[in-house]
Amino acid sequence: MPKVTQEHLDARRKEILDGARRAFAEHGYEGATVARLEEATGLSRGAIFHYFENKNDLFVELAFDMNTRFGDLLLESGLDAAFRALTAENPEWLAVLIETESRMRHDEDFVKRLTTKAADAGPRIQEWFQREQDEGRLRADVEWIELGRFVTSVLNGLALRVAGGDPFDIEAMLVLLNDAIRPQA
């Protein structure tokens, strides 16, 4: 019964990713040793590295998951829902994510892996901005690609605040963001 097997594999993968995310959040990327990954996932190193090549691979997968999740939320529930969900993320995890991703941008292998994975997510988000503008829900006097860059910058800037423990009113941020990118009333 291959279907059950695939479901089992997927469930196990998810278990490992959830545990690894907790370990990275608690101990940082460097501090998340194999022993700590075993402890957090409740699985042996053999089992973990059966599913993922190495620690870097686990991290790339988690970083990619965050991008995918933002894309899914954006497409299914809109901009406000996507922002509310991502700024409600665990601050420790966001801190590790930003710090490690930013450090690894100098690592060619990491950039190549993430870019290969992200190739699926990027176009979906771009199409969303293009279509929203075509259908009159985004202002027409600024190119949709720049609207997308602005939105991403606000999202990353807010993620940095969350990671640093700096407060803000997400509803006020959404009023300002929407007034920036929607057609003038």
Next chain:
Amino acid sequence: MPKVTQEHLDARRKEILDGARRAFAEHGYEGATVARLEEATGLSRGAIFHYFENKNDLFVELAFDMNTRFGDLLLESGLDAAFRALTAENPEWLAVLIETESRMRHDEDFVKRLTTKAADAGPRIQEWFQREQDEGRLRADVEWIELGRFVTSVLNGLALRVAGGDPFDIEAMLVLLNDAIRPQA
């Protein structure tokens, strides 16, 4: 002649900071060894550490300088000029700054040093937002503190893009930012 001495001291400090910024940008925080700091500043370790306690102290000073410079530009030349200047910064230096600052936020001693230094800069920027709102140049229906948080988030998000080598049109970003925070026409 104490005045000359003070000028000499200030010039020497600035020389060391400029060299250290170049060394951090080129080699990263960890990679900027004392030997590389000597090379970049053209001064001996004795001279460097006569002015600064240690490498961490040098970095705190440089991080603080960036905050001060944004505050000065904001007060003297306005929001657009401040954004144009900071997003034109050296990408390598911004990358090291963001990465190291974010990593060191977990280090109590670093946070204490930076907070002590930043105590001078924060209120000036806050006063700017408060006054701009009082005088009708910022929208009145969102608290000035949230307007400041939004502006800072956009700035940090754009700095992340610059650091990552991701392109954007700064003039388009400024149109969107201003439409978000200025009174509706």
